[in-house]
Each structure stands twice: as C-alpha cells, then as structure tokens.
Amino acid sequence: MIRIYYVYIFLTALISCSILVPYAARLAIKVGGVDQPDERKVHSHGTPRLGGVAVFCSVLFSVIFFCGINQQTKGFLVGAIIIFLTGLADDLVRLTPRQKLIGELLAVGQAVLLGGIRVNDLGTPFGFGPIELGFFAIPFTIFAIVGLVNAINLLDGMDGLAGGVCAIACISFAVISFTSSNHVLSPLVIALLGSIIGFLLYNHYPAHIFLGDSGSLLLGYCMGIFSVFLATGSKTAVSPYLPLIILGVPILDTLVVMINRRRYGRKLFQPDKTHLHHRLLGLGISHKLTVLIVVGISYLFSVIAIFGRELGDGTLITLLLVTGLTVYGLLYGMTRKGWFGRIYLYSDQALRTSYHFRYLVRLTGWLLLVIKYLLGAVFLMPLLLPGEVILKCATLLLMAAAASAAVYLMRREWRERLLVGNIYLFGGVAIFALENFGRQINLFGVALHYVSHGIFLALLICAGSKIFIRKRASLLIVSPFDYLLMLIVLSAPLIPLSFTTQFHLLTVTAKTVIFLAGTKLVLKKQLHFAAAGVQAKEMAAVSLDGSSIEQTKTAG
Structure with missing residues (x-):
C-alpha cells in the first residue's frame, strides 16, 4: 500500500500543477509579473514569471492532504511559505538583494528553529572521527541552506534548466530516502517531483511561463531542506556529502562564478553571463542542447551519488572533486583554449535536423x-x-x-x-x-x-x-x-x-x-x-x- 500512497502524492502534485500553470500565467499578465528581455537574458520576448505560484500551491496541497504533519514538516512548511512570499514580492515589485537575503534568512531560520532541522556533524571525511559542529550547528545549517537557495536561483537562467536539474535531484533524493527508510523525506520529495514535472510541461523551450523568483527560491529552499533531511533523518546512516554530489552542478557553478568575480574584481552578487549555461551558449551550442548538457551533467552526479551511497565520506568528497574538476576543466579548455573550435549548433535549430543528429541516426x-x-x-x-x-x-x-x-x-x-x-x-x-x-x-x-x-x-x-x-x-x-x-x-x-x-x-x-x-x-x-x-x-x-x-x- 505504501507504493500506492506515493503514486497518489505524485499524481496529485503533477495534475494540480499542470492545471494551475495556465491560470498562473494569466495572473502574471494581469498583475504585471512579466519578465522582459534585456542584454543579460536569453529570451527574446516578454514571458509570465509566476510559475512558482503553481508549483507552491501544488506542493502545499499534496503535503497537507497526504503527508503526516510532524514538527519537522511544520518547520518545512512555515519556511516554504515565507520563501515563496519573498520570491513573489521580488517578482512583482523587485526587492533589493539585501531585502531578498533577509527573507531567505527568515524562512530558513524558521525551518531550522521551529522544525529542529540542523546538521550536527560533518561526518568523517579524514578518517579521524566525526567533525562535531556543536554550537555552530544552527548557523552552519542556515548558511548552507541559504547558499543552496541562491545557487538554484542563479541557475534559473534558461527554459527548463532549474526545473530539470531539481527534478533529477528529486529522483536521487527519492531513491536514497527509500533505501534508507527516511519516511519524512520520501513523501515531500515525491510531491515536489510531481509539481516540477507538471510545470516543465509548460517550461521547456520555448517556455510559455518562467518559474520566477517565487519558484526558483522555493526550489532552492526545498533542495537545502531535503539535503538536511537526507543526512539526518534516515534510519540507516547516510553521508552528509551525498547531497553535495546530487546538487553538484548548482553548487560548483556558483563557487566557480563567485571565484571568478572575486578574481576579476567584480561584485560577488552582480549579475553577469559567466555561468555554466552561458559558457555553453558562447560555444555556439543551441538553447535546448545547452539545457540537455547541463541536466545530463546533473544526471551524472546523481548516478554517482546513488551508486556510491555506501562509500565513505572521504571517497565521496574525492569523487565530487574529480568529477567537478573534469567537467570544468573540459569547459575551460573549450572556452579559453579553443579545443574543438566552435560547435555551431545555432539558433536552437531542431536537434533532429542537425548534421550531428543525422550522423547519429546512421550509426x-x-x-x-x-x-x-x-x-x-x-x-x-x-x-x-x-x-x-x-x-x-x-x-x-x-x-x-x-x-x-x-x-x-x-x-x-x-x-x-x-x-x-x-x-x-x-x-x-x-x-x-x-x-x-x-x-x-x-x-x-x-x-x-x-x-x-x-x-x-x-x-x-x-x-x-x-x-x-x-x-x-x-x-x-x-x-x-x-x-x-x-x-x-x-x-x-x-x-x-x-x-x-x-x-x-x-x-x-x-x-x-x-x-x-x-x-x-x-x-x-x-x-x-x-x-x-x-x-x-x-x-x-x-x-x-x-x-x-x-x-x-x-x-x-
């Protein structure tokens, strides 16, 4: 019966989100929640950006009707409401970075303090015993989750990108939570997965609606809370470094971008076009194929996490570093050293009409x-x-x-x-x-x-x-x-x-x-x-x- 229960949650979230998305798009047009193109963005026409409304409502509906509400779930829901309202305000009236950060800290702080959601140790990465956080457990957890919120928010720069990466992460969280008997995380992650898939039906290129900050901040918040749930709420031991591998793409991308901004004397939170997807676009790769490549890299990290879930902490950190350095090393060689030249898959031509795809068909x-x-x-x-x-x-x-x-x-x-x-x-x-x-x-x-x-x-x-x-x-x-x-x-x-x-x-x-x-x-x-x-x-x-x-x- 437990599997039918999860199916009910998934289908409820998927169907409710797919029904709500068109209404959210109409609401966005009425209240002015439309994202206009500029020199930093890749879309060419105004697009509604209140898709997060549909995602939030479908997740909330599924959790309230199907999930047991314990103290941790209460903390999660309170924080989700605050982070969603923060993003919604930014979509409608444009908050300053400081105001948005305050909303993020309030949301995550409520979840950590009210729900008791925190990381108490960092495992045994060096083989000398667990690294206990003690007094720093609460501030460290808040800092880590807020960092993930902003990492996902920064990743949301192309049609279907943030949703696709988070969907892959949700599948990984679901698999590991099932195998580790984490009954608090499993229904929550299934509800979010169904909502994301329902939203992606309208968000693939060319997108009819965007997540907006209400959606991207909510996804980042969920990824952070789910990471803590996975590391601390499982009946069998789960390494705290597994979530880092699952979310390797947004984490590494944010770190690389921040390092480059500091290196060249730019402000850390000043928007630019140095993210992974921007670099791939700069190689001449089309919009759709760029999204597929980034989601494919995320899939690679998730496979490593699932099949390596019983490995030691030090081994997992090594896998994360080796995979990340390999991916970004290839990207650096292609963009700075000119390896392979330019790929020339321009203007989002249908993938099936490209020369490369026709050659693949012959093979x-x-x-x-x-x-x-x-x-x-x-x-x-x-x-x-x-x-x-x-x-x-x-x-x-x-x-x-x-x-x-x-x-x-x-x-x-x-x-x-x-x-x-x-x-x-x-x-x-x-x-x-x-x-x-x-x-x-x-x-x-x-x-x-x-x-x-x-x-x-x-x-x-x-x-x-x-x-x-x-x-x-x-x-x-x-x-x-x-x-x-x-x-x-x-x-x-x-x-x-x-x-x-x-x-x-x-x-x-x-x-x-x-x-x-x-x-x-x-x-x-x-x-x-x-x-x-x-x-x-x-x-x-x-x-x-x-x-x-x-x-x-x-x-x-």
Missing part, C-alpha cells in the same frame, strides 16, 4: 544488430542453470508450444500473434529463472544474475537509444495484447512486499519491460522485411503474368 543501424545478440544471450543464459530448473522451464514452454500449435491449426491467421506470444513467454520464463535460480551459479567467477544485470543494462541503453533517436516509442504498445502484457508487468509493484522480495519480482518486472522493448524493435524490423519480401514476390508474379499474356497475344 543506430548497428544498434539493432547489438540488440539481437543481447536478446540471444538472454535466451541462452538459462542453459547454464541446474538441470532440474531447465527441465521445469522446458516442460512449461513445451506445453505452451503445444497449445499454440493447436490454436494455429484452428486459426492459421493467428500465426504472427502466436509467434510473438511464445517469444514473450520464453523471455519472461528465462528472466524469472535467472533471477531466482542464477544467484548460486558463477560464470567466469561472476554470479550469473550479475552477468544478467550487465546484459540488460546494455540492452536498455541500446533499445532506449534506438527508440529515442529513431522515434520508435509508438511501436512499443500497438495492440490490446501489448496493453495486457504491460498491465501485468506494471502490476508487480502492487503485490505485497513479502511476495515480491521472495521471488525478486521488482527486478524481474524491470528486466521484462526492457526485454519487451528490445523484442518489439527486432520483431518490427523482421516483419517489415517479411512484408517487403511478400510484396516483391507479388509484384514479380504480376509482372510474370502480364508478360505471359502479352506473349500469348503476340503469338496469336
């Missing part, structure tokens, strides 16, 4: 061949299982084949459906057997189910790339049979946890979805070739009949 011809070999490996791997398991699987498949043969004799036009159904059945049985009986079998010193993980990861990358690049998503579900299969597969998370854990059904479900996608791609191509061959034969037959008739007429 995807090899992906289908790789997918075939990977599917073949899935079919062959069960042969490595114990003999009694193979015998049980073979018995089940032979019974299915016999039933299919009987149906085929009665309805020959069902040949294609029966073939597809048997392939799906064989793959599902193979995946289930590998997950439940392959954990004691080794292949070249590696557990068989880990080899299976690698194969399905490669299959996911290849099939996903093929679907995205060649726009094949419409081929995945085309018949009632496909809908039925997908419904059966996706119903697995609703089964009681004890049963799913016993038979590893969640892993089986994920791999089955990947298998179905790869199989669909291959079958569609094979059926296309078969249809082309039949058509060619029919045309040849017609041509032959026509020539024979003509010869008969000539002889007559």
Whole structure:
C-alpha cells in the first residue's frame, strides 16, 4: 500500500500543477509579473514569471492532504511559505538583494528553529572521527541552506534548466530516502517531483511561463531542506556529502562564478553571463542542447551519488572533486583554449535536423544488430542453470508450444500473434529463472544474475537509444495484447512486499519491460522485411503474368 500512497502524492502534485500553470500565467499578465528581455537574458520576448505560484500551491496541497504533519514538516512548511512570499514580492515589485537575503534568512531560520532541522556533524571525511559542529550547528545549517537557495536561483537562467536539474535531484533524493527508510523525506520529495514535472510541461523551450523568483527560491529552499533531511533523518546512516554530489552542478557553478568575480574584481552578487549555461551558449551550442548538457551533467552526479551511497565520506568528497574538476576543466579548455573550435549548433535549430543528429541516426543501424545478440544471450543464459530448473522451464514452454500449435491449426491467421506470444513467454520464463535460480551459479567467477544485470543494462541503453533517436516509442504498445502484457508487468509493484522480495519480482518486472522493448524493435524490423519480401514476390508474379499474356497475344 505504501507504493500506492506515493503514486497518489505524485499524481496529485503533477495534475494540480499542470492545471494551475495556465491560470498562473494569466495572473502574471494581469498583475504585471512579466519578465522582459534585456542584454543579460536569453529570451527574446516578454514571458509570465509566476510559475512558482503553481508549483507552491501544488506542493502545499499534496503535503497537507497526504503527508503526516510532524514538527519537522511544520518547520518545512512555515519556511516554504515565507520563501515563496519573498520570491513573489521580488517578482512583482523587485526587492533589493539585501531585502531578498533577509527573507531567505527568515524562512530558513524558521525551518531550522521551529522544525529542529540542523546538521550536527560533518561526518568523517579524514578518517579521524566525526567533525562535531556543536554550537555552530544552527548557523552552519542556515548558511548552507541559504547558499543552496541562491545557487538554484542563479541557475534559473534558461527554459527548463532549474526545473530539470531539481527534478533529477528529486529522483536521487527519492531513491536514497527509500533505501534508507527516511519516511519524512520520501513523501515531500515525491510531491515536489510531481509539481516540477507538471510545470516543465509548460517550461521547456520555448517556455510559455518562467518559474520566477517565487519558484526558483522555493526550489532552492526545498533542495537545502531535503539535503538536511537526507543526512539526518534516515534510519540507516547516510553521508552528509551525498547531497553535495546530487546538487553538484548548482553548487560548483556558483563557487566557480563567485571565484571568478572575486578574481576579476567584480561584485560577488552582480549579475553577469559567466555561468555554466552561458559558457555553453558562447560555444555556439543551441538553447535546448545547452539545457540537455547541463541536466545530463546533473544526471551524472546523481548516478554517482546513488551508486556510491555506501562509500565513505572521504571517497565521496574525492569523487565530487574529480568529477567537478573534469567537467570544468573540459569547459575551460573549450572556452579559453579553443579545443574543438566552435560547435555551431545555432539558433536552437531542431536537434533532429542537425548534421550531428543525422550522423547519429546512421550509426543506430548497428544498434539493432547489438540488440539481437543481447536478446540471444538472454535466451541462452538459462542453459547454464541446474538441470532440474531447465527441465521445469522446458516442460512449461513445451506445453505452451503445444497449445499454440493447436490454436494455429484452428486459426492459421493467428500465426504472427502466436509467434510473438511464445517469444514473450520464453523471455519472461528465462528472466524469472535467472533471477531466482542464477544467484548460486558463477560464470567466469561472476554470479550469473550479475552477468544478467550487465546484459540488460546494455540492452536498455541500446533499445532506449534506438527508440529515442529513431522515434520508435509508438511501436512499443500497438495492440490490446501489448496493453495486457504491460498491465501485468506494471502490476508487480502492487503485490505485497513479502511476495515480491521472495521471488525478486521488482527486478524481474524491470528486466521484462526492457526485454519487451528490445523484442518489439527486432520483431518490427523482421516483419517489415517479411512484408517487403511478400510484396516483391507479388509484384514479380504480376509482372510474370502480364508478360505471359502479352506473349500469348503476340503469338496469336
């Protein structure tokens, strides 16, 4: 039931935000909350900037109706209201930096003092024991959260950028909070994720509405509070440096910008065009691709955090520094040293019409061949299982084949459906057997189910790339049979946890979805070739009949 509860929160936030955004845009036009272009901004026409109103209302609605309100949640909500009103005032009447900072300090201070949200130690980054903050715990927490608020606010300079980075961060927070049994953070982060996705439906390039400071300050506030929740509210230990990795893009970008401003004698809070996204735009990269690159870098940091969540504090800091230095080192080389020249993806041309994308499409011809070999490996791997398991699987498949043969004799036009159904059945049985009986079998010193993980990861990358690049998503579900299969597969998370854990059904479900996608791609191509061959034969037959008739007429 806990998973259905999270689904309710997510859908409520997403739907309510997507409904409220158009009304927020109309309100912005009426009250003068419209962002006009200038020399520092990248948009070319006036755009409503009260999208934060829709995000805030949908988050508040979801939290009040679905989340338990304890003292920490009360502190979070009080601070959220103050930070939202501060941003809203800035959107409408333009606060000075000092006034905005006072509002941020009031909001974060309320959350920290009222909700008891604070970081008490900095872990053991040097291996000499935890670094206790003691008296400095409260001021340090306030300073860190306010810093994140401004980092996200500074990142909000392109359509979909701040929302995309925060959505990736929310997914990471959700995954780690689930695995660490953090029941305070999980519903809050799910509510924010649903709201962000609902807003991004209108905020992708070219945006119909902006977050505004009411939205960007709220997102930064949530990222800061969620970071403290993750580090201090989990039942299993979570490193305080994991949130730094998850939010590596806005944190490192702000630090680099501040260092450069100090280096060249400019004011620290004076707006300029030295942020990561501005530098990418300066290389000639389009607006949309710039956003994708920055969100992709954020995704990289999040993957590192999720898979490295059990690493030590010192190792996590090293990963953050190495990844950050690599990313910004490449950027420095491209902008200052002229590496690769200019990329020339100008004026936000549709990505699919660019030369680089067309070249990528040609390369995807090899992906289908790789997918075939990977599917073949899935079919062959069960042969490595114990003999009694193979015998049980073979018995089940032979019974299915016999039933299919009987149906085929009665309805020959069902040949294609029966073939597809048997392939799906064989793959599902193979995946289930590998997950439940392959954990004691080794292949070249590696557990068989880990080899299976690698194969399905490669299959996911290849099939996903093929679907995205060649726009094949419409081929995945085309018949009632496909809908039925997908419904059966996706119903697995609703089964009681004890049963799913016993038979590893969640892993089986994920791999089955990947298998179905790869199989669909291959079958569609094979059926296309078969249809082309039949058509060619029919045309040849017609041509032959026509020539024979003509010869008969000539002889007559």
